Amino acid sequence: xxxxxxxxxxxxxxxxxxxxxxxxxxxxxxxxxxxxxxxxxxxxxxxxxxxxxxxxxxxxxxxxxxxxxxxxxxxxxxxxxxxxxxxxxxxxxxxxxxxxxxxxxxxxxxxxxxxxxxxxxxxxxxxxx
Numbered sequence: 001x002x003x004x005x006x007x008x009x010x011x012x013x014x015x016x017x018x019x020x021x022x023x024x025x026x027x028x029x030x031x032x033x034x035x036x037x038x039x040x041x042x043x044x045x046x047x048x049x050x051x052x053x054x055x056x057x058x059x060x061x062x063x064x065x066x067x068x069x070x071x072x073x074x075x076x077x078x079x080x081x082x083x084x085x086x087x088x089x090x091x092x093x094x095x096x097x098x099x100x101x102x103x104x105x106x107x108x109x110x111x112x113x114x115x116x117x118x119x120x121x122x123x124x125x126x127x128x129x
Contacts, residue, residue, distance in 0.1 A: 001038050001065065010068040020075045021082065023107060028085040032059030034078065040064045052077040054084035061085065079103060 006014060017034050021027055040062075042048045051073070053062045061081040067073045083089070083103055089096035 001036050003036070006036070006065075006068065010065070013068045013071055013074050016071060016075070017078060020078050023075075023110065024079055024082050024103065025106065028082060030056060030059050031061060031082065031085045033061075035060050035062045036065055036068065037062050038065050052081045054081045056085070056088070059085075079107075 003011065003014065014036065021031075040050045040053065042050070049064075051064050051067050054060075055062060061078060063074065063077050063081070067077045080100070083096065083099045084091075087095065087099045089099060
């Protein structure tokens with residue numbers, strides 16, 4: 001869908017995708033483009049109402065438009081699909097679960113500004129300017 005069809009709030013959330021990908025770490029080489037879709041095709045693998053999809057043939061992460069209602073939903077979907085892009089693992093596999101767990105741990109490290117070499121924890125980074 002064209003980006004100019006997004007509402008101002010949706011556009012504001014969408015424009016956070018580069019820093020969200022940066023949180024993920026090195027961008028998967030297979031990832032080429034982030035797309036927003038008005039509709040998503042139900043499937044046995046992704047369920048009746050998938051929030052996102054990794055399209056390895058084109059290198060696309062496709063996110064369902066309703067995910068743009070909140071940063072948490074959008075970021076969660078983008079990060080989930082990037083794990084597919086990096087690993088090639090399918091949903092509902094132990095390898096995929098372990099990959100997601102690793103990502104969550106790295107994100108927590110960043111939020112709490114941990115120094116892994118010293119194992120010290122500081123206060124969470126302030127979200128206020």
